[in-house]
Amino acid sequence: MGWTTEEFGESHEGIVGAVLEDGSEPKPAYFDIGSGAEMYRTSEWWAYDGRMRRPRAAAVRAACSCGWRGRGVPVPWDELDGDGLEGLDVSGPRRDWSEHIRTVERRTVPLPEDLAQLLSALEDKLCTLAEDAPAAALRAVAALDRLSRRAGREAACMIEEDGEQRWEALGRALGIDADRAQSLVTRYLLLH
Secondary structure (H helix, E strand, C coil), rough: CCCCCCCCHHHHEEEEEEEECCCCCCCEEECCCCCCCCCCCEHHHHHHHHHHHHHEEEECEEEECCCCCCEEECCCCCHHHCCCCCCCCCHHHHHHHHHHHHHHHHCCCCCCCCHHHHHHHHHHHHHHHHHHHHHHHHHHHHHHHHHHHHHHHHHHHHHHHHHHCCCCHHHHHHHCHHHHHHHHHHHHHCCC
């Protein structure tokens, strides 16, 4: 079960990853879940308990889908109850990943302060309206949807016209990977 944020999604999905004795990461473990042709694949620490011909994790660390890795914390196998899957404290890796996300947020293009305040106030107002007058809230959300599609299309057209389709740079500015940045621009270009 990975960690994600609503803003960055799978571009920055975090897990508690395994670290082997030599400091390397093991290859993903595959599990047959019984039906269909698909196999469950994971790199999470719990899959590396030394059973089923898989190596045993010497340490754990936060791992992000963007490639970032946190600091390693030794796994005290002797102190863990039973198979150890329930007893390991993963709060350290979780904090490391959360700090990574704060770093990503700081690197993104900042919103103008007045717009950030307006968005925050709008969120508060819409949540209250959803409780007090759900139909009015839906009408407001539909109007915002139309507005955001128009503004998104305009921004995507400006990026497209600019001719500088540097998806890596745009991705960094948005805190997402280059493929997602390109998909976002394409999605807004296709909106009518």
